[in-house]
Amino acid sequence: xxxxxxxxxxxxxxxxxxxxxxxxxxxxxxxxxxxxxxxxxxxxxxxxxxxxxxxxxxxxxxxx
Numbered sequence: 001x002x003x004x005x006x007x008x009x010x011x012x013x014x015x016x017x018x019x020x021x022x023x024x025x026x027x028x029x030x031x032x033x034x035x036x037x038x039x040x041x042x043x044x045x046x047x048x049x050x051x052x053x054x055x056x057x058x059x060x061x062x063x064x
Contacts, residue, residue, distance in 0.1 A: 001044055009037060010056035017058045034059060 013034050020025040038051045042048045055061070 006041060006045075006048070006053060006054065007056070009041070010053055011064040013037060030051065031059060 013030075016030065018030050027056050034054065038048075038050050038057075041053065042050055
């Protein structure tokens with residue numbers, strides 16, 4: 001995968017981030033989904049920047 005693919009994935013995941021008024025369960029599930037995608041990306045690209053990807057998706061601070 002190329003950088004443009006990672007950017008497109010991050011943008012799509014960020015667009016689906018639950019709003020502040022959504023239930024806590026939705027937020028937890030979304031974050032788990034984003035991290036699962038990040039794990040898959042890391043398996044295919046040794047240079048994948050996991051923290052940068054998580055931040056681009058909307059996870060504060062890109063924490064793992």
